[in-house]
Amino acid sequence: MTARTTLSIDAMGGDEGPAMVVEGVAMAAAKRSDTDFLLFGKKAQIVSLLDKFPDAAAVCTVRHAEDVVLNDDKPAVALRGRRGSSMRMAIDSVKDGEAAAVISAGNTGALMAMAKFVLKTLPGIDRPAIATFFPTQRSESVMLDLGANIECDANHLVQFAVMGEVFARNVLGLKEPSVGILNVGVEDLKGNSAVKEAAAVLQDTHLPIKFHGFVEGDDIGAGTVDVIVTDGFTGNVALKTAEGTAKFFSQALRDVLTSSSRASLGALIAKPALNQLKIKLDPRRYNGAMFLGLNGICIKSHGGTDAFGFAHAIEVGYDLIANSINDSIKQDFSQLQADMLSNKQSIAGQ
Amino acid sequence: MTARTTLSIDAMGGDEGPAMVVEGVAMAAAKRSDTDFLLFGKKAQIVSLLDKFPDAAAVCTVRHAEDVVLNDDKPAVALRGRRGSSMRMAIDSVKDGEAAAVISAGNTGALMAMAKFVLKTLPGIDRPAIATFFPTQRSESVMLDLGANIECDANHLVQFAVMGEVFARNVLGLKEPSVGILNVGVEDLKGNSAVKEAAAVLQDTHLPIKFHGFVEGDDIGAGTVDVIVTDGFTGNVALKTAEGTAKFFSQALRDVLTSSSRASLGALIAKPALNQLKIKLDPRRYNGAMFLGLNGICIKSHGGTDAFGFAHAIEVGYDLIANSINDSIKQDFSQLQADMLSNKQSIAGQ
Numbered sequence: 001m002t003a004r005t006t007l008s009i010d011a012m013g014g015d016e017g018p019a020m021v022v023e024g025v026a027m028a029a030a031k032r033s034d035t036d037f038l039l040f041g042k043k044a045q046i047v048s049l050l051d052k053f054p055d056a057a058a059v060c061t062v063r064h065a066e067d068v069v070l071n072d073d074k075p076a077v078a079l080r081g082r083r084g085s086s087m088r089m090a091i092d093s094v095k096d097g098e099a100a101a102v103i104s105a106g107n108t109g110a111l112m113a114m115a116k117f118v119l120k121t122l123p124g125i126d127r128p129a130i131a132t133f134f135p136t137q138r139s140e141s142v143m144l145d146l147g148a149n150i151e152c153d154a155n156h157l158v159q160f161a162v163m164g165e166v167f168a169r170n171v172l173g174l175k176e177p178s179v180g181i182l183n184v185g186v187e188d189l190k191g192n193s194a195v196k197e198a199a200a201v202l203q204d205t206h207l208p209i210k211f212h213g214f215v216e217g218d219d220i221g222a223g224t225v226d227v228i229v230t231d232g233f234t235g236n237v238a239l240k241t242a243e244g245t246a247k248f249f250s251q252a253l254r255d256v257l258t259s260s261s262r263a264s265l266g267a268l269i270a271k272p273a274l275n276q277l278k279i280k281l282d283p284r285r286y287n288g289a290m291f292l293g294l295n296g297i298c299i300k301s302h303g304g305t306d307a308f309g310f311a312h313a314i315e316v317g318y319d320l321i322a323n324s325i326n327d328s329i330k331q332d333f334s335q336l337q338a339d340m341l342s343n344k345q346s347i348a349g350q
Numbered sequence: 351m352t353a354r355t356t357l358s359i360d361a362m363g364g365d366e367g368p369a370m371v372v373e374g375v376a377m378a379a380a381k382r383s384d385t386d387f388l389l390f391g392k393k394a395q396i397v398s399l400l401d402k403f404p405d406a407a408a409v410c411t412v413r414h415a416e417d418v419v420l421n422d423d424k425p426a427v428a429l430r431g432r433r434g435s436s437m438r439m440a441i442d443s444v445k446d447g448e449a450a451a452v453i454s455a456g457n458t459g460a461l462m463a464m465a466k467f468v469l470k471t472l473p474g475i476d477r478p479a480i481a482t483f484f485p486t487q488r489s490e491s492v493m494l495d496l497g498a499n500i501e502c503d504a505n506h507l508v509q510f511a512v513m514g515e516v517f518a519r520n521v522l523g524l525k526e527p528s529v530g531i532l533n534v535g536v537e538d539l540k541g542n543s544a545v546k547e548a549a550a551v552l553q554d555t556h557l558p559i560k561f562h563g564f565v566e567g568d569d570i571g572a573g574t575v576d577v578i579v580t581d582g583f584t585g586n587v588a589l590k591t592a593e594g595t596a597k598f599f600s601q602a603l604r605d606v607l608t609s610s611s612r613a614s615l616g617a618l619i620a621k622p623a624l625n626q627l628k629i630k631l632d633p634r635r636y637n638g639a640m641f642l643g644l645n646g647i648c649i650k651s652h653g654g655t656d657a658f659g660f661a662h663a664i665e666v667g668y669d670l671i672a673n674s675i676n677d678s679i680k681q682d683f684s685q686l687q688a689d690m691l692s693n694k695q696s697i698a699g700q
Binding site: 072074135136137147150151182184187189191192216217218219220221222230232233234236237238239240241242243244245246247248249250251252253256257259260262263265266267268269270271272273274276277280281 | 422424485486487497500501532534537539541542566567568569570571572580582583584586587588589590591592593594595596597598599600601602603606607609610612613615616617618619620621622623624626627630631
């Protein structure tokens, strides 16, 4: 008998509320027969939604939460005032060892604030970062931070680089993932002091990191590196810019392919191929941002996703558990700290 | 008889060198019978290239420049050491009143440093910004800064907002262009202090600016606002991310449409429609970034463009002249300064 995994779900998060979440859990449960779910939220509502999914209901336990975090709650307010919310109770269950990960489609800022407060950061990490993976011309890459840290210094960027590298190696299964820092040019003299200092540290480190150097915005889609490191302001803008551009492109393609009967005929014939493209670029397949650096696994789903996308976010949580991501991060950070210390000593000893 | 316009061209800039530039000038000259060109660079080489374009040769004057700015020249080094370069001489000709604008496909940093040094900034402007327009789901928008100013305070962002608005009104011909500041969320509390303070100033100002508030990365492609204001680091990353995503999408589309004979047949039938899309999204049609805020018009062409793209950058220069962009900026800045002063006085008088 293999061990079963328990995942905690904030059933009240997301723009569509518990109906979308419960259906997503049912989809994930159908794929993972070794997983149990703790669902937090309005009990009567969730139980009634589960009626439609008897197979999933058999692996779900519903825990009543009286309160809900709202999308416009400020993080500090949610942290102080929403201790009885579905989001908070779901995070608490990871802290208490009842579940191995928490997945929520609720308010990102509140989720990060609560998760940081309850779970704490891993040793050596000042600030957790939000990371996601996305398709590129080459394969898939990871980018972090995507908005948890608006202002970052060199030290934060170095920590993100280490966490991102561990993620790419353990979860994406890449042997020697390459790491780049996002900048306005690839030459050493380009950029602000944070990126220049972080690049200098990563060039000198004895960590087994394959540091590529600086990359530019167009390297994101090209897949020039496996891990893109940036501050939360730039990363958030870059990710959303890419999403917006993809949406613009898709719309423009749809428009021209319906602009005449000849175009529609061509599109009909090419439909299987166009569907492949649609599947490849389906944003739901990349749903599920990871909060890396916490002493516990926390996944943020897009608030506007559907059940298919939410099920994917659950899969991301499962992958992080299966690959013991936090053990690997802990190990690499103790190496980083030993490395930094020996660097300082060797500088002092010169 | 209408007045003729003279444009100065750095014939040595760009990855392809003078052959691309001269052909681009010929294409622009064919469209603009009222324009003369001053071409700066290696005289013998340029004259020989002009032999192929006798009509263009008739409106071109070649001025010999012994030196060339290299792509990896640091701006400060180019500024001090390349006074005899084609780039510098072309800029000097605008300062001297011989030409109404300068267009170069050379080293961006060197071009900005030289243009700022030679032409100076307009009254009230601390730092010139790089701006470009680009296609959106709605129509066309302008974004600035794209990399001239890596670190910006609130005051710089406000100046960019005013310059961008003037540009959208005068050159894009929009009646009441809306202006947004790029941020990681649309709520007032989001972002760093620079964007929050700049938003507060733009909300309070009596300038005739339609300030939309904050926008996010996906609003760029959506065309939510006509003018997107951001610091040079974020703007550079966002623009290149959009370019990279578009390239990735185009490549993925080409791949699926050649993946089977059925797909190829569909693509063949839909070809006229797909060509429309290609034309709409052709980056050469958006080539030509403007250095706004200088006391003279300076246009930077992509270094990797072809003659068609370079001809477009020349058109951008022509448009800025035709719409007296700098007179409008000057006028709005004296209003802004009066406005700031009266705001200070009313605060002091409270």
